[in-house]
Amino acid sequence: MPREQKQVRELQEGSYVMMDDAPCKINHYSTAKPGKHGSAKARVEGKGVFDDKKRSLSQPVDAKVWVPIIERKQGQVVNVNDDEVQVMDLDTYDTFTMRIPEGEDFTSDDNIEYLDYEGQRKIIG
């Protein structure tokens, strides 16, 4: 599985973490100061990388969490079809279909970057 374990205190805004079994990008991280007898707790907020759903978790800062290893890859547009695009990976020459992000416009031969995690893919530009 392309993921690693980290302590909650090692997380930071902009990095990734698994929440509800979904890889999420962290957009807010805050810790509560411990009471006399408590341990510091972190509240981590993130957005699903592939489903855009907002999620949140609360854990002691020394708890272990899974961090997904999301690959950033290069591809070339082969064909554009409505809101989907056929892309060829420039390393493996695999071809697959991805949804075009809102507001983006592609034509054949465009080079793109995309995120890949266990077969879930998303164009980032």
Next chain:
Amino acid sequence: MFPGATTGREAASYVVVGAPLDATTTFQPGTRFGPDRVRRFAETYDDYDRRTDSRFSALGVHDDGDVRPWDDVPAYLDHLAAELRSVVYDDAVPLLLGGEHTVTYAGVDAVDPDILVVADAHLDLREAYDGNPWSHACVTRRCLDDLGVDRAVIVGARTGSEAEWNRAADADVEIVAPEDAREWLDALDSEDAFGDDSVYCSIDIDALDPAYAPGTGTMEPFGLEPRGVRDLVRAVAPRADGFDVVEVNDRDDGQAAAVAGKLLREFAHSHADATATASDGDRPDGSE
């Protein structure tokens, strides 16, 4: 636990969060005891609400306990807002128990409303108090200037500095004096005053006349009557996405806490009743 808040966090439609911040109270402190005091004086209330024909324990309320404050108020508010945003992410409505009024900043930050409806004796429109922009006397100003709230309606306001009254004259602030509150409420019933805008409802318990709620930090005479605040909560709740009741302390025999607990319940009953009606395709305002 708030009495009747027996639903698990995952299944909850409403989540009670205590925020016993007591950092900037300017006269009588004690808001650090507010949340637990409200919980305690809500113990005697019947579970059944006749007006809405519903049971509080069946509304899906969860009590998530308190978020313990520490000295750094901005850092605390940032963390409290994150806790409350997690409630919003779970499609539940946060019910915040203060704590000094400053905690409303975190509630508004989490809910991100267009309109803030606040019952308060004070304008709370100061840029800073004693040099502190995070004072409880500045919270409405912070929500307008820093959090992008489009409009604040301050019901029951009867005191403020000259600079605050000048700020209150701007187009994004509406002041409803205690003696005009009933008329304002009646107009709410007859017209959809909020349109499609989202609303956050904050009740500073000192909006009530101190004869009814003496357990608060800065008592201000000639205030609202409990039934008026109750009717405000009933009217605003159906359109609100977040609620708080703040500034309750332990310096009375429970009068302030008793009203606060009842107002929280009124909010939940009214909101749930309206939500159920709306899901039946018949919103109270007649819109789709």
